[in-house]
């Protein structure tokens with residue numbers, strides 16, 4: 047996922063710790079094998095049964111820390127969502143929202159959209175994750191499937207620049223309409239100003255030397 | 259402002275100053291400008307236990323045109339900044355501003371892309387009230403300090419002289435960075 | 443006509459006809475002119491600075507006479523960038539940021555965040571029982587103080603001033619408890635990954651019990667004022683209707699969902715912090731209107747008091763047990779406590795790190811400056827806040843700082859239902875409907 051170099055995040059001469067040689071690779075949990083445990087097997091089976099293009103649509107299934115994540119290809123997102131919502135044994139009738147995550151190191155899959163689903167009927171939770179490249183950040187909108195995702199999609203657009211095709215009004219929601227850029231991406235600086243004290247300044251938080 | 263500004267310097271002006279100051283400070287009407295967490299403490303200050311009514315201030319005016327004190331309670335985002343300025347402009351002079359809480363005074367802990375780093379970038383501030391959030395007692399203390407200030411406010415030529423003096427002092431003042439403080 | 447030069451009401455021709463932009467001031471001249479035209483469509487902008495919009499919410503209403511034909515919310519006036527700011531701080535410091543999101547329910551934000559960090563660390567089961575009980579105690583007290591503001595301001599916005607005075611009186615009692623327990627009235631940053639910042643001080647239990655009794659008596663005042671009050675019922679019954687289907691489509695949780703009759707409460711359905719060990723009822727009504735939501739909040743107060751009492755009993759039994767995980771990689775070397783002046787570290791802590799143990803000093807230094815590392819991965823944790831499901835989506839890349847923190851705020855989500863609740867109703871009812879959602883703009887905009 048990413049690499050940490052040294053004890054401090056600063057490169058060059060900023061690091062006084064003497065540990066700059068230390069390189070730590072960070073990996074996210076990979077694809078899981080069956081059995082997944084809990085109700086996850088049931089969910090996967092039911093979805094496979096209800097949804098013919100299952101093997102094509104699902105890139106991988108990750109079970110980590112007691113949570114199930116389905117990585118879905120964006121071309122099949124809407125059908126997967128419909129199957130998850132409509133199949134009687136699945137019935138994920140609520141979508142708790144979508145959230146963007148930006149992984150600049152994950153070439154070709156920089157922007158992830160993460161949907162949290164909840165089934166009131168069966169009292170279950172799962173997560174769908176879709177990855178899109180930064181150069182083509184398009185996803186089908188799920189407003190038609192779960193109406194409540196409307197504002198969440200607008201927020202992900204506002205903060206990450208993910209474009210949800212078919213959204214009824216994809217405009218900025220939190221930032222002013224004329225704002226430049228998408229502030230919560232990793233390549234967008236935190237901003238802020240240096241703080242002046244008597245006889246000293248401290249740089250803005252994102253430019254301070256700090257541990258990482 | 260009004261007729262009082264035209265008075266010549268002297269005993270009449272000082273008496274008018276005292277009278278006007280007394281009247282202004284005793285009927286300060288705050289505009290509701292609750293933004294974030296601090297606003298809840300501002301509401302608490304107006305409610306039963308702390309009871310701002312004791313100082314003739316319980317009438318929080320919703321319309322800026324009827325208010326002469328703006329308590330900026332909370333963090334001001336870049337999106338809110340123009341609105342804040344417009345409301346300030348709509349208030350009738352003389353008017354005062356209290357920056358309530360760390361966020362309104364300096365941006366507080368949110369030194370980032372979204373928050374204005376202190377409302378003094380947008381409107382002139384009379385009192386900076388620290389705290390996150392300041393307790394209602396602190397808000398009351400700030401208000402009382404402001405009352406004192408208003409009570410002593412100068413008018414007419416005296417006012418102009420004071421403005422000129424403070425501006426000259428501000429121009430001559432060292433920037434914070436060059437003040438050595440305890441480091442000297 | 444000379445009206446065109448009216449500084450307060452500019453007008454211009456558009457493809458949809460003449461549009462007036464009124465900024466306040468001279469409404470008379472405008473009313474006269476509009477009265478002369480045949481068009482009835484008026485777009486009114488309420489907020490972002492308006493006394494009855496619950497903070498800096500902006501509502502754009504399209505009216506036909508008194509009837510609302512379209513409502514849109516404008517939000518973002520309090521966007522603070524908290525989620526991004528957290529990425530530049532250690533995991534523990536994150537608590538201080540998230541507590542300021544939904545500022546009426548700080549303990550819920552903290553708990554949700556800490557539960558998520560603990561899940562990422564895989565130490566959910568290691569959190570001491572006493573810490574969990576304290577969390578429950580604080581959450582329920584917080585639910586009371588939050589509902590008090592909801593009831594008070596809700597009533598205030600509909601024109602009833604007295605309930606607000608009573609509500610804030612009762613809220614102050616709860617805030618006194620907060621102050622005694624963690625030193626602050628709001629934004630406490632009291633719940634920490636692994637437990638809580640410090641044990642509750644001696645004598646707090648007794649004070650809580652006293653307050654609970656007092657609150658039971660005090661709640662009657664508001665009940666007498668509002669429940670069954672004709673004016674109040676007229677303003678709230680059959681207003682802001684949203685049925686179960688609407689709620690599920692829009693992802694609505696909390697009192698709004700429970701007012702449709704569905705007993706969905708995460709404390710019962712997906713318990714956390716040991717809620718399965720407490721005896722309480724999930725309150726529902728089936729009227730699906732503002733009055734129903736109001737009743738739910740009123741009765742949840744009593745349920746919260748019940749839980750608080752049970753938590754007190756448990757705490758008495760767990761006296762002297764730790765309130766932080768034993769793992770020295772996460773917990774500070776010794777317990778903190780509030781000094782006589784309401785702040786600062788305990789003498790025991792200072793003695794330990796400064797005088798007795800070099801390792802403690804190193805540990806303390808590392809934990810405070812660098813913080814602990816959290817294994818890579820992502821989790822979603824939800825708790826039942828006073829407004830509904832507060833969910834935290836937390837991503838770690840294995841570092842000492844969060845990679846991404848996202849809050850699924852119930853206020854943000856529930857506010858979407860404004861259009862569904864208000865379109866077709868009278869303009870005066872919009873205020874009641876929004877007050878019944880009880881959005882907190884700090885949570886909506888973050």
Ligand code: SF4
Pocket residue numbers: 294295296297331332333358359360361362366389390391392542629
């Ligand atoms: S100063 Fe603190 S309490 Fe006040 S608005 Fe800012 S964060 Fe909230």
